[in-house]
Amino acid sequence: MSRIAPLQPPYASDIQTQFDAIMRGAPPLMLFRVIAGHPRAWSKFRAAGLLDRGPLSLREREIVTDRTCALTGCEYEWGVHVATFADAAKLTEAEVRATVDGDSQATCWSSAEQALIAAVDALHHRATLSDEEFKTLAAHYDDAKIFEIILLCGFYRTVSYIANGLALPLEANAARFLRTAS
Known part of the structure; x- marks a missing residue:
């Protein structure tokens, strides 16, 4: 169980409306139920505004999200995203x-995706991009997409801190980390 108790149904009507908008009819994730129990945190979380599509393609967005969550060891959020979006993003196994x-x-990544992964890795490990990393990223992505990449890395690092720090139990239908046999 989560270290902080999640909201239990029935939810207040405003919270239910917000869950419905985010989840599109599916039951709310444990992550949302935990955060929503704390109005200031829920308001700040929702205000981050990164739950929309933004300028990146779904594939680009999911590569950034999945890589960020994997680097932080957040199987909870990684698994939710892989289960929900990997097929639509046309990500292979x-x-x-x-x-x-x-x-x-x-070699599974295109050159643009390699630049994307390198940027996510640099932001995770050093919280910055070198001039060369930025130049490589900018060869494939415009300024709006670069901002979105950086914002997504920060947002999903925060989500990972929440999920990991609160020891959220893995969602039943979420994927589990896949690792190459050594």
Whole structure:
């Protein structure tokens, strides 16, 4: 069980409306139920505004999200995203696995995706991009997409801190980390 108790149904009507908008009819995730129990945290979380599509393609967005969650060891959020979006984002099993244990040079990625993975890795490990990393990223992505990449990395690192720090139990239908046999 989570270290902080989640809201239990029935939810207040405003919370139910917010859950419905985010979940599109599916039951709310444990993550949302825990955060929503704390109005200030829920308001700030929702205000981050990264639960919409933004300028990246679904595939690009999921590569950033999955890699960020994998690097933080957040199987909870990684698993939710893989189960929900991997097929729609046209991520192969090899690509999904590479988000966990591959590197930016993995041959499953296009050159643009390699630049994307390298940027996520740099932001995770050093909280910055070198001039060369930025130049490589900018060769494939415009300014709006670069901002979105950086914002997504920060947002999903925060989500990972919440899920990991509160020891959220894995969602029943979520994927589990896939690792290459050593």
